[in-house]
Each structure stands twice: as C-alpha cells, then as structure tokens.
Amino acid sequence: MTLIDLGEVRGDGEPASASRPPRAVGRPLRVTLALLLALSLLASSTSVARPASAVLGGRLGIEVVVLDGRVYLLDPGAPGADGAREVTAHGTPTGAGAGVRTLWRTVVPGLGRLGGVQEQGGVALLVDYRTDGVQTLAVDAGTGERRWQQAGYPVLAAGGGLLLLGDDIERGELRSVDPTSGRLRWSVPGRLGWAAFADRDEDGAAEQVALVTAAGGIELRDTASGAVRASLVAPPGGWRGDLQVEVAGDLLLAFEQDKGEVRRVTAYGLAALDRRWALEQPTFGYAGACGPVLCAYAYRGFDLSGLDPATGGIRWTNPRWQTVIAVRGDRLLAIADEQAGGTASHLGVLDAATGREVADLGSWDLAFSRTPGGPHYGTRADRDGRSLVVAELDLAGAAARVRDVLPGAAGDCAADGRDIVCRRHSGTYGWWRLPA
Template sequence: MTLIDLGELRGDAEPEPPARPPRAVGRPLRVALAGALALLTLAASAAVVRPPSTVLPGRVGAVEVAVTPDRVYVAEREGPESGGREVAAYATPTRAGEPLRLLWRVSLPGAGGLFGLAERDGVVFVNVDLDTDHPQTILVDAKTGGRLSRHPGSGAPTVGGGLLLLGNSTLGAPGLQLVDLASGRVRWSLPQSLVTFNYHRRGELVDRVVVTSDLLPGADRDGRIEVRDVVSGAVLAARDLKGRERPTYRQVNLAGELLLVTEGEPGGGAVVTAYGLAALDRRWERRLAEFGQAEQCGALLCVSAPRRGEVSALDPATGRTRWSNPRWPWFLVARGDRLLVGAVDQRPTGGGFAVLDAATGRQLGELGRWQLTFARDPDAPLFGVRRTREGDLLVAELDLARAEARVLDVLPDATGECVVAGRSAVCRRVGGAFGWWRLRR
C-alpha cells in the first residue's frame, strides 16, 4: 500500500471545468469555487493507490461478476466451443493478503451469460439467457452449489418465500408465475399476452403485482388494470380504462402507494392520473409539459424533464408542483430527505451530480462528474468512479447526507465495469481479468 506523495499528485483526478452557479439564488460563485478546490485537495490527499487485494480466478474476459458483502460470483464461458456458462462462488477474505476461497462451481446453460443473481433463504437464483427470447431462472443451493430446479422466465424474490418469474408468453411460457423458492412448485400463473407487469415491493421483496393491458399502440384490449396479491395471485383491486380515449402512448408505474398512469406522446406533453394502489380509486390528474415518469423521491414525486432542463417535485396527495430546480434535468436516487440529481455528460468521466433537499429542491452540494457503480440493493451506499490523469480509477462514496463525494481509493490498472456491495468492490482490469478490493471506510 503506497500513500500518495502530495508533491507528485499521483492520485489527482482530471481537472473539472468551473461549476456553473445556480441561475436564481445560492451561494456566491467564490464560495462554490472554494468548495470545488477543497474537494480536489481532499481527493489528492486522502486517496490511497492500492493494487487489487486479489485477482479473481478464472479465464481472462469473464462474462460477468456479481457481488454480495461476503461473496463474489464469477460467470464465464465453459470453453470456446461451449454455449454454456460456469458460475463459481468465492468467499471474500476476512484479512488483507488472503485470496478468495472457492466455495463451489456449477455448470449452467445460457448463450447470453449471467444477467441477474441474488441470494435468499439459502437459495441462489441465477437469471440466464438461453437465447435472446428465452430467459431462464435456475435455483442453486447456496451452500453446495447443487442445482435445485429450473424455470422459464426472469425471477424476483417475493414475500412468503416465493420467486416471481416473468416469461415470454408469446413463445409459450407463462406471462407470470410464482414459484415456491424452497420446493420449486408453481403456486399460480397468468397466461396472458400483451400485458405489462409492475412490481410493488416491501423492502427488497415483491408483495403485489400490477397487471395492465392496452399498453401497446393498436392493441385490441379492454384497458383493464389489476392489483394482485403476490402470494396467492388473487385480485385485490381492478379498474377498467375502456371508457377513456385511447392515447398514443400509455405508461404505468408505481410510486409508493400510488399507481400512476401517464398518457400522451413521447417527446410531447402528457397527462398523469394518480390512483390509490389499495382500491384503484382516482386521486388526481395533472398535465405535464413534457412526457416523463413521476417517481417516488422521499415523501414527494419527482419528474425528470431533460428537454426543459429541470427536475420538479409533485405533492403525492394533490399532484401540485411543490418545487422545481432549473439546473438539473434528471432525478436519480432518493435517500431519506436527500436527492441525487444529475445532468447528461458524454465524457468518459461521466455525468455531473448534485444533492438537493427533498422538501425544497434547494441545492446542498455539487459532487462533480462520476460514473455510478452498479448495486442490486436499492438502499446500499452509492459509489462513483472516474479516471485519474495516470489512467487509474478513483473511487468515492457519494454521501448524500453530507452532500459530498468522499474519496476512498485509487485503483491502479482498473478500467471500470465496477460492482460494489458493502465494502467489496470488483472492477475490470487492463487485460480483461477482474480484481477484487476491500474498500476502506
């Protein structure tokens, strides 16, 4: 482990252009520039250049990796002539210098590779592509790697120990089915085609499903919306939109305990109608100047408007605008009373990010340009990466509570494709292999 020599600025990030001040109110420009300078000084002084704690075993150019706080899963091709995949599970080291310990290895079918993996109640479910139209979910014993069962469709864990599988019903698979995670038995299924499914979650687990028809232009459907219990498949509430004029485009999404139906034309204006999820009772209707999806952001609903260059927040009880921020067009993530917002940026360093107060939309801090790392846990800490002058990878935790980017490490020879869970980070290295790091706190 080598500390950065401040005279050489080995871990110094690429210089950023001066931050544009808010258009209306805010701190003076000299304060913003001083804050940006302090952040760059912190990045240079706090970052530690560290080689990988270990290089992941396996062939160079592994298809994909998945990370949990104490495990790393590596998926790779079984061989040049094989269409299958091999998934290996490794325990992460508890002390520095130790290698990853192989737990098990299993062969799985799949031409498209591993595209989803999660662990629940001692069962690992792996989503694979047999081809572009046939997703499959394979259940594997987390302790031994033994294959338990295999089902058509891509899966998501549910309350009550189930696995909800979404398949391609036009190719003969059930549109939706619930499988018991322990036994592999199918509890219920829906054979419908030309429908869309939205999942309502309790924490990380699905507890209700919204089934919507008449979403496709010209589809000869009755416009019915159903809310179903995920354990039994029973219909809890239903509503028929047949009496409404058929829109050019209709989009349904969930935001907390609201079901939002957005109708209009992409690229133009839209009308959002809110229904209570419990009984599908109509709550309010609101016209938007730009077609966009309203998403839950703390106690409010956030609407991104990239063409107009702003993000706004709506009152979920009335649909009225509570605030608008004219600088940042994209809402990304909510953490308590803080929002992460961003602007599109095509440079390799990624897009610019800022933290807003969820109640007022006031900017609390600007984080600079980062590329967000992938994380499956929606409540996990946020991490960003960007390249340094030397070509290494700077890693920072995007701390929304403090409205700052806290630099953790500089990873030499890392090129990106980073996945983070807890403090375990896996990134692609120069040459194609993956490296594993234990990020410092």
C-alpha cells in the first residue's frame, strides 16, 4: 500500500482565480466465526487490492465532510481565540499514489459552531450555528472565494435552487435564493411554523415544501416557484396544541402536540391535502416513511412499529429495535435499543412488511455516504486495535460485507461513494478509496 504523508498539507500554491441539515429515520452479537474467517483472509491475502492512502492535516475536534470529490475540514477554532475558524478543502486523489490536492483555505469569523457543508450551483454552503441563529456562508467550491452570507439553514431545492429556513432551522421566515449570488427568488413572510420536504430527487433536493403558516393552516408549495399547490385551513376549534408536519411517502402527517405529547395525528393525501385518517392519543410520538409501511417510534420504551399507510392501523411491533436509519425497498436498517447512546450501534436488517428480523449485523460505528441512496458503511477496530475494518451495510443482501481493512485508522469516519476519510491513531486524518 502506498502511503503519502502530507503532514499539515500547506497547499499546492495559490488557488486558481477563475470561478468555477434533520432528521434521521431513526438509531452486539459477537462476531461470527464466518466473519472472523473473512477478516483473517482479508488481512492475509496478497490478492486484495488495497486502496491508496493520503494523510490530511488536522487536529482532534475538527469536522470532516466528504462530498463530490472534495474533503472539507472544518476547524472549530481555538478556545478563547477571536472566533476565527478555518475551513480547508482538498480534492480527492485521482488514483493510487496521486495524493490529495489542497484547493483552498478560508477563515470564517464569528463564535458559532461550523456544523456541515452542502454544495449547490458550484458553491459550498457552510452552516454556522450561532447563539443568535443559524447562518449560511456560501463560498466558491473550487476556489474558496466568499460569495454571500445570510441567516437561515440551507435546504437544497430541485432545479438547482436553495431554500433558507428561519433563524432556528424549522421555524421562521422561508426564503428561496439563487445559490451562486444569494439573490432572493421568492419568500413567505411572517413567522412560520414547522416545515417538511417532499419528492426529493436523485440528488436529495426537494421539489415541494409543506409549511405550517402563521395563521395555523398548512400549505404545500413548489420549491422552484413558491406557488401554492394545495392548502388546508385549521379545523373548527383549532389544533390541539402545537402543530408539526412530516412528509411520509404520498402522505402528509400532521402531529398535534400539547405539553410534549401527541394528542392526535392526522394523515392527508400529499397531492391535494385531502383527509385520509386520524388517530387519537397515539402511542407513538413520530412516524415516517419506511417503504411499504410507516415506521412509528414509541413515546416511552423503544418499541418500533409498522403502520398501514392506508388506515394508520398497526401491522407489526418489534420491541427489540429502537429506530430505522435507512430504507432500501422492503428492507430496513435498524438500531437496537440495547446500545442506544453508545459509541457504536447494534444494527440489524428488518423486513418492512412484517417487522421480522432478517439479519443481525452486530455492532458497528456508522459512516454514512453523502451520496443519496448510499452505499452506507460500518467500521470497527480489528482484533489488534491497530487497523479499522470497513464493511458495506448491504440491505438487499442482509449482510455486512467487509470491503477493506485500513491500517492505522482509528475511527470517526465520513464517506461519499467509495471515498472514506477516517481519523488515524496519530491524530491526523487519512483518505482511502475503497475497492469497487
């Protein structure tokens, strides 16, 4: 394996001057003899093509984002400093031994916490969580040149657009802006309530947004034009407490909450907001799409249930599993309740139609790909603790398929497609390209 140590990665010269969130659908058995054998064969076989590796500078506490051929390092800034936080972008290597290229560095002023990167229209959107609200800073993805900065959390919209949501992510004014210039396209004024997004395209961009209006109604708007596609007024007597909405397949679910508990959930057809069914005093606090069913998460305890989307009736309940974190057809990737809150997650594959456990995958740290639809990876230390085993979490095959062993890697991984970046035991970060 070729190892290219770039130290702190001071750059390849001056950058070129030419321009170029929330919510998860959810959260060990010991390793089987078959998996131990597979790891042993993988570690000892000379026929396994190991990926090239390059070392990125950085220190503990930075956030790493791998996205569309770039690796972003977001430094939180030194305690007690002036609030300056450095963002570095690297281009991933083009092949074995090529090494990473430092594209640019920029300093973000302020005392907030940088918490993620998105890309749209050739710009990188840096999310800055401040005490006075969320800010979005747009820089050129190729050069790091500052473009614009505005209040609000960025949500990618279909057709290359960008939505900015309120000052506290899910409440407040909604604006649509041009991602390259920040120019306003359309807005919904006033203090809005909850927002949810529908019909995401292959890039994860939303085509519709459902809003709880300042007047207490619900509107479904086109994200490109802002036009209202369907609307619903509050029922006679109003809602039973605060209203939150969630898009689940072709349904809009309206949750009426009072003092932290859901009093009623009503399902509406997404196209016309026509009422389908309602549940009084449901036993769950949240529900979302899970292939052929709605996954419902209990208020108390960790029971996971599958609801019939046509009636809201319970099809199955599985008390072992806490939450669902990925859906692929009729298979669900779920987290068991026994290790909730731990550093690793005990994972399993469930059949969506019945809730039956198809496979127990054991305990893995998650390294989700930023590519919509995966692949998703799990990592854990090998037997001697000096390397990191990477497995692809295959829902269709109901298996954790070992893809590689990364020498010197310790964890804290981020991935996109076949590119994966992990913290090394030395404290720096390494890049690997997983085998095809």
